[in-house]
Amino acid sequence: MRPPAVPEKSLAPVEAPAAVAASGPRRRRKDARPSELTAAALELFVEKGFAATRLDDVAKRAGVSKGTLYLYFDSKEALFNAAVEEGIVPHMVAAEERIADFDGSAAELLRELLFGWWEQIGGTRLAGIPKLVISESRNFPDIAQYYHDKVIVRGRALLRAALLRGVASGEFRPLDVETVIDVIIAPLLMLVIWKYSLCFCGTESDPQRYLTTHFDLLVRGLRPEGSPLGGRPEESPAGAGSQGGEA
Amino acid sequence: MRPPAVPEKSLAPVEAPAAVAASGPRRRRKDARPSELTAAALELFVEKGFAATRLDDVAKRAGVSKGTLYLYFDSKEALFNAAVEEGIVPHMVAAEERIADFDGSAAELLRELLFGWWEQIGGTRLAGIPKLVISESRNFPDIAQYYHDKVIVRGRALLRAALLRGVASGEFRPLDVETVIDVIIAPLLMLVIWKYSLCFCGTESDPQRYLTTHFDLLVRGLRPEGSPLGGRPEESPAGAGSQGGEA
DNA sequence: ACCTACTGACTGACCGGTCAGTAATGTATC
DNA sequence: GATACATTACTGACCGGTCAGTCAGTAGGT
Numbered sequence A, B: 001m002r003p004p005a006v007p008e009k010s011l012a013p014v015e016a017p018a019a020v021a022a023s024g025p026r027r028r029r030k031d032a033r034p035s036e037l038t039a040a041a042l043e044l045f046v047e048k049g050f051a052a053t054r055l056d057d058v059a060k061r062a063g064v065s066k067g068t069l070y071l072y073f074d075s076k077e078a079l080f081n082a083a084v085e086e087g088i089v090p091h092m093v094a095a096e097e098r099i100a101d102f103d104g105s106a107a108e109l110l111r112e113l114l115f116g117w118w119e120q121i122g123g124t125r126l127a128g129i130p131k132l133v134i135s136e137s138r139n140f141p142d143i144a145q146y147y148h149d150k151v152i153v154r155g156r157a158l159l160r161a162a163l164l165r166g167v168a169s170g171e172f173r174p175l176d177v178e179t180v181i182d183v184i185i186a187p188l189l190m191l192v193i194w195k196y197s198l199c200f201c202g203t204e205s206d207p208q209r210y211l212t213t214h215f216d217l218l219v220r221g222l223r224p225e226g227s228p229l230g231g232r233p234e235e236s237p238a239g240a241g242s243q244g245g246e247a
Numbered sequence C: 001a002c003c004t005a006c007t008g009a010c011t012g013a014c015c016g017g018t019c020a021g022t023a024a025t026g027t028a029t030c
Numbered sequence D: 001g002a003t004a005c006a007t008t009a010c011t012g013a014c015c016g017g018t019c020a021g022t023c024a025g026t027a028g029g030t
Helices: A033-048 A054-064 A066-072 A076-100 A106-122 A126-136 A141-171 A175-199 A205-224 B033-048 B055-062 B064-072 B076-100 B106-122 B123-138 B140-170 B175-198 B207-222
Strands: none
Touching: A033 A054, A033 A066, A033 A076, A033 A126, A033 B055, A054 A076, A054 B076, A054 B106, A066 A126, A076 A106, A076 A126, A076 A141, A076 B106, A106 A126, A106 A141, A106 A175, A126 A141, A126 A175, A126 A205, A126 B123, A126 B175, A141 A175, A141 B055, A175 A205, A175 B033, A175 B123, A175 B175, A175 B207, A205 B207, B033 B064, B033 B076, B055 B064, B055 B076, B076 B106, B076 B175, B106 B140, B106 B175, B106 B207, B123 B140, B140 B175, B175 B207
């Protein structure tokens, strides 16, 4: 009836269980399993979306069977929650700690936030999470709410602190702070969304230049009327190597 | 066997066939059907995503049965394509025409592009399309490619023209034009994505202020060193009513 | 021998897609 | 203006494949 040997080798030629391959024959991994599963799930959810991701594929990518998945998670949705949560929270905490004891100008703090975000989130595989949340938030409002509370609110707080510091010191002009925060965040999100959605489209200017241009436009736009470009001297005209891109 | 009168009234209590309701008993609508169906499909695809949208629901919302749907479209994917295409192309053409015979400063042209986009796309139900494309592009690369060719490329061309005009006239400093385009577009896309994904989260600063802040930051960031704020006098400090928003 | 992590065949619901049938409308004939 | 036939827009029960979730059973560890 069914092939006796070669249990699942014939299928899954591409997505071999990368995370697990070298860990002995197979069994006895109760402690490591959940994170292996959430990691595999996160990849596939980002890639295909929630509804189009099959749990068989998640299990296969983690190197186990679907049954095992249900030993650790009650449902597909629970797995989804766990994958998002596990991916996010530790990094938010880390970011807050890094920023807490930062001393420097407001522009430098802003720069640290932007490029630090790229180092820790935007440039890693975690960058798929925003796209995932955006895609699925209508179907999973609680995920969106969780993401909002645990990521958006806290991220905005970090930016708000930097902006208010700049305004207080006179480094920035008076601002509609909350709206400026939106305008700062948007290009960051688009950067990762682009990467996970339309990346193939050729127009792939490198993120460093993109971030630099964004930061440069920003500090020029924020400083008071007639004020010179402050900050470190070594990053002088920044962002614009005159005519960089593909015209 | 089936209820003779009240053909499908009992179902669909919420999503009544709004577009069709008042058009006589029901039949003989061959010409109007396709656009009714694509409109219903677009709404549901935006709302739930492609995979999670059921064709029964699309048909129900358009006030017909699923069978009828297959008289006009070969498959779910064909419906998806048609919905996206029908929603987009006419508006791109219109935008290009409106811009073609625009005379004014580069900043004014930029302003026209931003706010015109909001009038024609961002503020309408078409705004759901970018979210849809982003969510599904991995699963439907041809849709993404189509969107890229017919919307992104042409939209970028409009912005490019405005920026190059400004650089040529000295109104803007020399720029990494392509990257600046990215930075201009990103907040626009995020505005509509936000609306269709995380809108419930309370932080709903109105789009007009958001666009104004974005535009204001932009022209300040783009103008050459030491240049005064040009453009119309009546929009003087713009974007920042000092401390507008919440907190 | 017992435990326990794990398996994978199974099921039941769901949904894309089909098609035989139905009811309006149009048209021909008287 | 009525009756019969033809056409066409549409219906909804049905089918087959897919997949989330289950559970009796297996195999490694102790």
